[in-house]
Amino acid sequence: MNEPLTIFPNTPAAQPPPAIVDMIGVSKHFGAVKALNDATLSIAQGRMISILGHNGAGKSTLIRILAGLMKPSSGQVSVPVRSRDSEPFGPRQARAVGIRCVFQELSLCDGLTVYENTKIIHPKLRGIGWQNKSRSLIRAALDDIFPGHDIDANQLVGRLSIGRRQMVEIARAFTVTDAPIRLVILDEPTSSLDVTAADQLMKFTRLIRDRGMSCLFISHRLREVLEYTDDIVVMQDGRIVDNLPMSSAVSESILVEKMGSVENKIPDAADTVASDKKRGDRVVDIVANGASKSLHATKGEVIGLAGLAGQGQRELLLQVLAASRRTMPGHKVIGRASYVAGDRQGEGVFPLWTVADNLSIGALLRVSRAGVINLSRERALVARWCADLSIRTPRAKHPIRALSGGNQQKVLIARALADDPDIVLFDDPMRGVDFNTKAELYGLVRRMANAGCTFLWYTTEIAELSNCDRVYVLRSGMVTDEITRDALTEERVISASFDRA
Numbered sequence: 001m002n003e004p005l006t007i008f009p010n011t012p013a014a015q016p017p018p019a020i021v022d023m024i025g026v027s028k029h030f031g032a033v034k035a036l037n038d039a040t041l042s043i044a045q046g047r048m049i050s051i052l053g054h055n056g057a058g059k060s061t062l063i064r065i066l067a068g069l070m071k072p073s074s075g076q077v078s079v080p081v082r083s084r085d086s087e088p089f090g091p092r093q094a095r096a097v098g099i100r101c102v103f104q105e106l107s108l109c110d111g112l113t114v115y116e117n118t119k120i121i122h123p124k125l126r127g128i129g130w131q132n133k134s135r136s137l138i139r140a141a142l143d144d145i146f147p148g149h150d151i152d153a154n155q156l157v158g159r160l161s162i163g164r165r166q167m168v169e170i171a172r173a174f175t176v177t178d179a180p181i182r183l184v185i186l187d188e189p190t191s192s193l194d195v196t197a198a199d200q201l202m203k204f205t206r207l208i209r210d211r212g213m214s215c216l217f218i219s220h221r222l223r224e225v226l227e228y229t230d231d232i233v234v235m236q237d238g239r240i241v242d243n244l245p246m247s248s249a250v251s252e253s254i255l256v257e258k259m260g261s262v263e264n265k266i267p268d269a270a271d272t273v274a275s276d277k278k279r280g281d282r283v284v285d286i287v288a289n290g291a292s293k294s295l296h297a298t299k300g301e302v303i304g305l306a307g308l309a310g311q312g313q314r315e316l317l318l319q320v321l322a323a324s325r326r327t328m329p330g331h332k333v334i335g336r337a338s339y340v341a342g343d344r345q346g347e348g349v350f351p352l353w354t355v356a357d358n359l360s361i362g363a364l365l366r367v368s369r370a371g372v373i374n375l376s377r378e379r380a381l382v383a384r385w386c387a388d389l390s391i392r393t394p395r396a397k398h399p400i401r402a403l404s405g406g407n408q409q410k411v412l413i414a415r416a417l418a419d420d421p422d423i424v425l426f427d428d429p430m431r432g433v434d435f436n437t438k439a440e441l442y443g444l445v446r447r448m449a450n451a452g453c454t455f456l457w458y459t460t461e462i463a464e465l466s467n468c469d470r471v472y473v474l475r476s477g478m479v480t481d482e483i484t485r486d487a488l489t490e491e492r493v494i495s496a497s498f499d500r501a
């Protein structure tokens with residue numbers, strides 16, 4: 001580990017160190033929407049804090065205010081570590097205090113390299129040789145956090161997979177030139193990371209916590225929350241409803257209950273078990289290629305695609321999509337396929353459109369006659385899917401950009417399912433989707449599969465594979481293992497991902 005990560009002013013041992021940032025009675029309104037309501041929170045030094053809550057609970061709003069990027073409508077934010085500073089709290093002061101933020105919607109510039117993107121957040125990095133300094137900074141941070149990564153600092157960010165982009169963005173937040181780091185805020189940092197990278201990151205956060213830095217993170221993965229955090233802040237409908245220290249008494253079910261408000265519809269185990277009755281012919285058949293095993297899926301099967309991120313899973317899904325529309329050698333795909341993108345900003349949402357337009361575009365033929373959209377049918381379709389997937393939107397014609405990240409993702413899933421496809425191609429679609437809705441979606445997938453729909457489902461969350469009938473593990477674009485549901489273990493997936501099978 002490189003030493004520059006721990007640049008802290010020394011505090012006398014006798015006194016407890018001052019809080020990094022305090023928020024008192026903070027509210028934020030967007031028109032009639034109360035995104036944050038009377039929130040009070042103090043972030044102490046050397047703590048790992050997680051923020052939990054359903055989609056739209058106000059988590060991103062809270063962290064934007066803590067990072068000085070959004071002005072509260074009322075209430076106060078102060079930084080006791082710089083109590084003599086008279087400047088009002090904003091992005092400049094947040095940076096000077098040492099607050100860094102990594103958002104759900106990644107902010108790297110596609111047209112710049114990894115090291116150029118690093119330079120952007122370090123204005124002091126200039127003059128002769130800035131390129132080399134910037135390369136060294138980002139390489140060191142990547143090596144510290146994700147040892148064994150294969151990211152080249154000279155690569156164009158636009159050429160990196162979403163998982164690698166997320167790694168770069170996280171590593172960049174931990175690079176230091178002038179300002180110290182006291183608090184790193186991570187909004188769903190593991191949502192696009194494979195199991196290895198997610199594990200490396202969580203272990204790294206523990207390490208920096210031990211060195212006095214704080215980390216605040218949002219996650220819908222309760223397992224990592226329980227394993228790695230000191231304090232758990234629970235939000236509901238814009239309010240902080242609980243702030244509890246981690247203890248052995250805190251369990252997954254307690255947290256689910258505390259997040260409350262959304263009815264907990266976790267499907268029965270029986271619901272998630274495949275019904276063999278509807279099983280039929282092969283609808284996807286990809287013949288073996290080189291050392292790769294062949295891949296197939298029958299009608300009504302839920303097939304998982306696993307492996308480290310960027311091992312050809314996305315490409316495979318896109319090949320199946322292409323083969324459902326035209327003849328492709330080595331590929332047989334029977335039926336209409338629809339695709340749910342994992343990179344929702346890059347290839348998912350139409351940002352200037354409304355929620356309704358983003359959703360119904362997937363099922364235009366269903367809601368139109370003779371080329372004319374029947375508006376009442378469209379309204380009914382949108383209302384049905386918003387209710388089924390608990391999409392929180394003030395109205396159907398609301399701009400999609402004003403929805404929370406998880407709710408935007410649910411619109412994309414609804415778009416793909418609304419057209420009643422024969423084959424659904426999931427490219428890690430649960431990114432940002434809250435715990436309750438995920439459980440509802442797992443049940444929906446199984447019901448659709450039992451009715452004959454086939455799923456090819458790439459996921460970076462190993463626990464999610466238990467919803468699948470069979471799992472293919474991919475490495476370097478090749479299928480390295482095929483695992484049936486009853487033989488599925490995390491060890492076997494990891495082993496096949498690393499060529500240790």
Ligand SMILES: Nc1ncnc2c1ncn2[C@@H]1O[C@H](COP(=O)(O)OP(=O)(O)OP(=O)(O)O)[C@@H](O)[C@H]1O
Pocket residue numbers: 030033034035053054055056057058059060061062392401402403404405406407432434
């Ligand atoms: N710029 C905006 N304009 C209008 N409404 C907004 C805006 N940003 C957020 N909201 C609304 O504020 C509420 C809280 O959103 P926020 O993004 O903070 O939720 P979240 O808890 O982070 O959700 P998720 O888990 O889905 O990311 C939501 O109802 C959202 O639609």
